[in-house]
Structures are given as C-alpha cells and as structure tokens.
Amino acid sequence: MQYSCYPIPFLFVIAIVLSPTTALAHQHYHRCTAKFYELTKSKNMSRCLRLPTLGAEMGWSAPLLKNCHHVFQVVFGAPLREEKGWLAWGVNPTPEGRMVGSRAAIGIRDPSGPPHCKTYRVGYETRRECGPLRPRDVEEMKCLRFEHDNRTGYYYLTATLNLSSTDYNVSKLNIVWQSGFDADGDVPKKHASNLKNIDSFETIDLVSGQCSDMAFIKIYLRQVHGIMNIIGWGTLLPVGVIIARFFREFPIETEYGWYYFHVSCQSIGFSTGAIGWGIGIWLAHSSPHHILLTHHVLGITIFVFATLQTLAIRFKPGKTDDFRKVWNIYHHFLGYALLPLIFINIFEGIKILKPDNKNTWKLAVTGILTALGVITFILEAYTWKKFIDYKNQDKKEGDIRRKCESTNYDQGGGSINKHQHGSEINQDGSGEDSSEEQHQQHQRSPQ
Ligand code: HEM
Ligand code: HEM
Numbered sequence: 001m002q003y004s005c006y007p008i009p010f011l012f013v014i015a016i017v018l019s020p021t022t023a024l025a026h027q028h029y030h031r032c033t034a035k036f037y038e039l040t041k042s043k044n045m046s047r048c049l050r051l052p053t054l055g056a057e058m059g060w061s062a063p064l065l066k067n068c069h070h071v072f073q074v075v076f077g078a079p080l081r082e083e084k085g086w087l088a089w090g091v092n093p094t095p096e097g098r099m100v101g102s103r104a105a106i107g108i109r110d111p112s113g114p115p116h117c118k119t120y121r122v123g124y125e126t127r128r129e130c131g132p133l134r135p136r137d138v139e140e141m142k143c144l145r146f147e148h149d150n151r152t153g154y155y156y157l158t159a160t161l162n163l164s165s166t167d168y169n170v171s172k173l174n175i176v177w178q179s180g181f182d183a184d185g186d187v188p189k190k191h192a193s194n195l196k197n198i199d200s201f202e203t204i205d206l207v208s209g210q211c212s213d214m215a216f217i218k219i220y221l222r223q224v225h226g227i228m229n230i231i232g233w234g235t236l237l238p239v240g241v242i243i244a245r246f247f248r249e250f251p252i253e254t255e256y257g258w259y260y261f262h263v264s265c266q267s268i269g270f271s272t273g274a275i276g277w278g279i280g281i282w283l284a285h286s287s288p289h290h291i292l293l294t295h296h297v298l299g300i301t302i303f304v305f306a307t308l309q310t311l312a313i314r315f316k317p318g319k320t321d322d323f324r325k326v327w328n329i330y331h332h333f334l335g336y337a338l339l340p341l342i343f344i345n346i347f348e349g350i351k352i353l354k355p356d357n358k359n360t361w362k363l364a365v366t367g368i369l370t371a372l373g374v375i376t377f378i379l380e381a382y383t384w385k386k387f388i389d390y391k392n393q394d395k396k397e398g399d400i401r402r403k404c405e406s407t408n409y410d411q412g413g414g415s416i417n418k419h420q421h422g423s424e425i426n427q428d429g430s431g432e433d434s435s436e437e438q439h440q441q442h443q444r445s446p447q
C-alpha cells in the first residue's frame with residue numbers, strides 16, 4: 001500500500017518539534033544574565049531567576065522563618081524603555097495566582113521627579129478598570145527603593161517580604177510581575193494586553209530556586225503551533241492543490257501519480273496542521289481570559305473545512321456514481337475557499353504572537369506564498385499555452401479535413417468513409433487525434 005510510509009516523515013517532524021518541550025519541562029531553572037547576577041550578589045541575594053516575559057529577572061535572599069512569617073528580600077529588575085512608566089512585582093495567596101488578589105510593589109519612573117516605589121493591592125475593580133489603582137499599605141511587603149542600574153540598563157526595585165506561613169507556601173509561591181508605559185503621580189495606568197503581559201505570572205520554589213516553567217512552555221508551544229500550522233496548512237495543503245490542478249490530466253498527465261501525491265500531501269498537511277491546531281486550542285484554554293475572536297473563528301472554520309475535505313479519503317463517491325459530479329464541485333469549492341482563509345489566519349497569528357523576530361516570520365510566510373504563487377503562475381501560463389496550441393492545431397486539422405473533403409468531392413470520390421479519412425490524416429503525420437480520448441483532451445479547458 002502506497003500510504004504505509006506516511007507516519008515516518010510525519011513522526012520525524014513531531015519528534016523534532018516537540019523534543020525541546022520535554023527538555024524545557026526538565027530544566028526548571030533559568031539562570032539570570034551575568035550582569036543581573038552581579039547586581040543581586042552585590043545586594044547579598046542567594047538566588048536568582050530569569051523570568052519568561054518582559055525581559056524581567058529577580059533575585060532573593062534565603063527566607064527566614066520568624067514568628068510564623070517568612071522574611072526575605074527581593075530585587076526585581078526589567079528594562080523600562082519609555083520615559084514614563086512603571087514596573088510591578090507581587091505575590092498572590094489565592095490558588096489562581098494571577099493579577100487579581102495580588103499584593104504588589106510598584107516602582108514608577110516619571111520625568112518630573114526621582115523614581116519612587118509604593119505598595120498596592122490589585123483587585124477585581126482594577127481588572128474591570130472601575131477606578132484608579134491607589135497605593136496602600138499591605139502586611140506582606142514594603143518597597144524600599146526603585147532605581148536605575150547602569151550596568152544592566154534595568155530599572156529595579158528592592159522590597160522586603162514578610163509572608164504569613166498560613167497564607168503563603170514558600171515552596172509554591174505565586175508571583176506576578178508587570179510593566180506599564182504610563183502613570184499619573186503614584187497611580188499606574190493600565191498595561192498593554194499583549195501575550196507577554198498576560199503570561200507574567202509563575203509559581204516558584206523560593207528554597208530550591210526552581211519555577212513551574214508554565215510560561216516558558218507556553219511561549220515555546222506558541223512557536224511550535226505557528227510553525228506546524230505554517231508547514232501543515234500553509235505549505236503542504238496548497239502544494240497538494242497545485243498537484244491536483246496541474247498534474248491530473250492537463251497540462252501534465254501523471255495517470256494515478258497525481259492522486260497519490262495529492263492524498264499524501266493533504267493527509268500529512270492535515271495531520272501536521274491538526275496537531276498545531278490542537279496545541280492552539282490547549283494554549284487558548286490555558287489563558288481563558290484572553291479572547292482572540294478573529295483567529296479563533298478562522299481557526300475553527302479552517303479545521304472543519306479541512307476535515308470535510310480529508311473525509312474524501314474514505315467517503316469519496318466512485319467515478320461512475322451519479323453523486324460524483326456534485327462531490328467534485330463541492331471538493332473544488334471548499335478546497336479553494338480554504339486557501340485564502342489559511343493565509344489570513346497565519347498573518348493574524350503572527351500579529352497576535354508579536355514575536356521579537358516578527359519580520360523573520362512574516363518574511364518566511366511571504367516567501368512560501370510567493371514561491372507557491374510563482375509556481376502556480378508558471379503552470380497556469382503553461383496550461384493556457386498548451387490549450388491555445390491544441391486549439392490552433394485543431395483548427396488546422398479541421399481546415400485540412402475540410403480541404404480533403406472538398407478535393408475528394410470535386411474528384412467524384414465523395415463516398416470515402418470516416419475511418420479511411422482518419423487514417424489518411426494520420427499517415428501524413430498531421431493529426432494525432434484519431435483516438436477519441438485524445439481528441440477530447442484537446443477540447444478540455446484548463447478550468
Ligand atoms: C494599573 C492598573 C491595572 C489595570 C487597569 C490592569 C488591567 C488588566 C486587565 C484588563 C487584564 C486582563 C487582560 C486580558 O486578559 O486581555 C490584566 C491582566 C494581567 N495583569 Fe493587570 N492591570 C493593572 C495592573 C497590574 C499590576 C500592578 C500587575 C502586577 C502586579 C498586573 C499583572 C497582570 C497580569 C499578570 C495579568 C495576566 C494574568 C491575569 O489575567 O490575571 N496588572 N490586567
Ligand atoms: C486526503 C483526502 C483527499 C482526497 C482523497 C482527495 C481527492 C481528490 C480528487 C479525486 C480530486 C479530483 C476531483 C476531480 O475529478 O475533479 C481532488 C481535487 C482537488 N482537491 Fe482533493 N482530496 C483530498 C483532500 C483535499 C484537501 C484537504 C484539500 C484542501 C485544500 C483538497 C483540495 C482539492 C482541490 C482544490 C481540488 C481541485 C483541483 C483542480 O482540479 O483545480 N483535497 N481531490
């Protein structure tokens with residue numbers, strides 16, 4: 001059976017793409033940059049961790065247990081590119097461990113005065129944007145300083161923590177961090193809602209210095225999702241369509257070859273895309289507050305359409321079936337409708353992901369699209385050239401036939417039968433169309 005080797009390249013792709021995930025899942029420990037490490041050492045911090053988003057890093061001293069409270073110091077730093085802006089670091093005692101319910105130290109940089117730092121409680125009203133986030137004293141922390149470090153180029157805040165051992169588990173501490181680009185006095189204004197800002201929470205073990213790695217895994221899987229979708233939906237499916245369009249009968253006939261290539265390309269493309277799609281759904285479920293409507297609707301539509309197309313492998317009506325004509329129209333229509341949806345969604349995905357190397361992603365997809373476009377254009381031009389050549393040839397043969405008929409008639413030989421006429425043309429080499437099938441092929445439009 002021709003399809004028996006499908007899983008080999010397919011499993012190979014999955015193994016390559018997914019292997020770093022397993023490596024990441026075992027890594028747990030993300031070293032700080034050398035410069036930030038130096039900074040934490042100079043502040044007598046014993047642990048240091050690179051956080052997955054916003055270019056942030058943190059260091060802390062070993063927690064000491066005093067009167068049922070864990071006492072330690074934290075240094076949190078990140079770049080602040082705007083002239084005005086803020087950096088926040090907080091802890092959250094709730095099981096969800098995200099923004100709402102967190103107690104945070106926020107350092108504000110304002111060109112009208114020196115950088116300053118205060119403590120805040122972030123609640124639902126902040127999420128719903130029902131009023132300013134004002135500073136208030138919290139039991140858990142005190143913000144000591146907010147300053148700039150020339151060596152790292154970061155702004156960093158220093159805070160002392162005093163966490164009740166009944167509310168906080170230092171081996172599984174939920175931390176959040178954030179950066180914003182505007183503030184009004186000591187009131188920070190809303191931060192952006194990019195994926196980088198949404199992923200800024202983690203669970204860390206203050207004793208061992210390890211973290212859950214959830215955000216690192218999500219960031220990595222988003223890239224896997226993008227690459228698998230670009231290869232599956234955005235490359236293999238269009239290649240399969242090109243094969244069905246140009247290598248079936250006209251301009252290039254490959255007997256059954258086109259069919260095996262079409263089915264192979266579409267099956268591997270569908271499977272690769274479906275895994276990428278599944279990863280997308282998992283990612284969306286793990287950030288349920290963040291809604292990506294256009295990408296979601298297009299993603300679901302593409303998956304449903306492609307599944308219907310792939311069902312052809314099992315449920316395609318036979319060549320002589322009355323329903324075959326309708327199936328052909330439906331399969332053509334749905335197949336072509338899929339292509340623009342796929343490319344719109346790929347560009348939409350890149351827009352959401354906002355990767356640091358956004359231009360490389362865009363360039364890669366534009367490169368694939370251009371290559372597919374150029375190949376299609378060349379094959380389409382060749383199809384029309386061949387079609388026009390056949391038309392001209394048909395016209396020439398028609399003229400010869402008419403001339404012969406009138407000559408024979410003038411010479412009184414009007415009784416010549418069709419079969420003899422056909423062989424006469426073939427003998428003088430001017431016509432290959434004595435076969436009914438080939439004659440039909442000459443008549444076939446490239447559409
Ligand atoms: C200044 C006022 C703030 C406003 C108006 C605000 C608003 C929001 C909103 C609307 C979201 C949901 C975005 C979405 O899902 O599309 C969000 C998420 C988030 N915010 Fe804030 N925020 C503020 C301050 C902070 C602070 C100070 C921190 C850090 C301590 C923070 C950390 C986060 C994190 C980690 C998320 C993503 C996780 C989650 O959904 O809870 N935010 N914020
Ligand atoms: C894997 C299962 C599939 C099978 C068995 C299959 C089978 C076929 C067959 C038999 C034809 C020729 C129809 C005719 O006689 O006119 C065809 C054409 C076509 N297929 Fe598929 N197909 C499959 C998957 C797909 C998928 C997933 C797409 C989605 C892009 C697709 C898009 C097309 C298109 C656009 C054409 C028409 C090409 C043209 O002639 O212009 N096929 N397919």
Ligand code: HEM
Nearest residue numbers: 226229233280281283284292296299342345346349350353
């Ligand atoms: C045609 C190809 C694609 C399909 C069918 C697709 C499908 C999906 C689906 C169904 C989701 C879940 C959305 C939700 O339920 O809210 C998703 C999420 C996402 N996709 Fe795609 N996608 C495609 C291409 C891409 C590309 C090329 C990228 C980036 C380069 C990308 C980046 C993302 C991101 C960042 C998310 C959000 C994940 C999260 O919420 O954490 N997608 N995609």
